[in-house]
Amino acid sequence: MTLEILTAESLIPVRHGFFTRKGGASSGIFAGLNCGTGSSDQTEIVAINRGRVAEAMGVGSDKLAGVHQVHSGDAVQVTTAPEPKPKADGLVTATPGLALSVLTADCQPVLFADAEAQVIGAAHAGWKGAQAGIMEATVDAMVALGATRENIHAVIGPTISQRAYEVGPEFFDIFLDEDPENTRFFAGGDGDRMHFDLAGYGLMRLRAAGIASAEWTRHCTYFDPDRFYSYRRSVHQKDPDYGRLISTIVL
Numbered sequence: 367m368t369l370e371i372l373t374a375e376s377l378i379p380v381r382h383g384f385f386t387r388k389g390g391a392s393s394g395i396f397a398g399l400n401c402g403t404g405s406s407d408q409t410e411i412v413a414i415n416r417g418r419v420a421e422a423m424g425v426g427s428d429k430l431a432g433v434h435q436v437h438s439g440d441a442v443q444v445t446t447a448p449e450p451k452p453k454a455d456g457l458v459t460a461t462p463g464l465a466l467s468v469l470t471a472d473c474q475p476v477l478f479a480d481a482e483a484q485v486i487g488a489a490h491a492g493w494k495g496a497q498a499g500i501m502e503a504t505v506d507a508m509v510a511l512g513a514t515r516e517n518i519h520a521v522i523g524p525t526i527s528q529r530a531y532e533v534g535p536e537f538f539d540i541f542l543d544e545d546p547e548n549t550r551f552f553a554g555g556d557g558d559r560m561h562f563d564l565a566g567y568g569l570m571r572l573r574a575a576g577i578a579s580a581e582w583t584r585h586c587t588y589f590d591p592d593r594f595y596s597y598r599r600s601v602h603q604k605d606p607d608y609g610r611l612i613s614t615i616v617l
Contacts, residue, residue, distance in 0.1 A: 369399065369422055370593065374521040376579050380479040380486060381423060382615040384523035384583060386593040390415045395605050400595070402469055402610030416612070423465045423616050430614070432467045433457050435490045439498030441507040456489035456504035460511045465616035471595040472526040472587050474568050475613035476501055478577075480513035486615045491522075493537075496568050497544060505575050518577040523585070523613050526598060528553060528563040530588035537562065587611070 369389035373382060390399025391414045396407040399415045413427075420427045431447035433454040441456030444464065457466050458478075466488040468475050474496065478487035487504040489495070505518060528551075535558050541548040551563040551570075565582040572580035587594040600608035 369418060371422060372523065372583055372585065374477075374581065374583060376519040376581060377477060377479045377521055377615070380481050380615060380617065382477050382479070383423065384475060384477070384585075384613045385419060385422075385611060386524070387595055387609060387611065388593065389418065391418075392609065395600070395607060396609045398609065399612070400609035401612035402471075405610060406607045407609070419467075419612055419614060420465065423614050425463055425465045425616060429463055430465050430467055431457060431459070432469070433490075435469065437492050437494040437498075439495060439500045439503050441487070441489065441500065441503040443507055443511060455491070455495045455500045456487060456507065458485065458487040458504060458507040458511060460485045460617070462617045465614045467612050467614040469610040469612055470523070470525070470587075471597040471600075471608050471610050474525040474564060475523040475611070476504070476520055476568070476572075477523065477613060477615045478504060478508060478518055478520045479615060480508060480517045480519075482517050483511075483513045484617055485511045485513035486617055488613065488615055491568055493562070493564060493567070496564070496571060497541070499571075501568065501571050502575050505577060515576045516578055520572050520577055520580045522565055522568050522572075522580070522582040524583060524587050524594050524611065525565050525585075526588050526596065527586035528561045528566070530586060530598065531562045531564055532559050533562045534559060541567075
């Protein structure tokens, strides 16, 4: 099966892709293109999957850069694929031929590009990272490399949709304490439960950062199991683990 790579018009001509689970070598609960080195999938199989991604992006496997994601607001500048991976949730570069990558399974994968300045970025933005400012930190790191806000385009890839993201009152209070206007990202659910619009919140943060454009591909990871891995779906199905999707961008 061939790889399925989702792209966005606003990031062209910069090479990029939000990879689905199609076209991978993993099996069982990981069936497909599991690129999560932190999963319990076979190390050799994950390496094969990552190799296929690198080849699709036109780089060697040693040029697929990532970070040790910790749901933070920290972004780092890289010129090589760092090992060991630094603890961060965003990375930026102006180095041609280096593919930046983030792993997700419901959280937002965000790809950034300033094609004119030839500076790119990638961020893993769950609710904690988004609230901690990971997207703004990635933009700031790009600007430090020579990008301009007016030329930076950002795209949120497949993420959990509001319909699938049920939360409790404690979660609501966290966002209400940040800004009372955050109530617009919540819709009513059963009893004291609510549904959180993660992508809507992410788009608000990106647009407030003053960049050229921000959009979401509008793919939901939870409700499309044939194409996407989902942490929350794995919990509901009582699976012992889950695969990770990869999103990449390269100059």
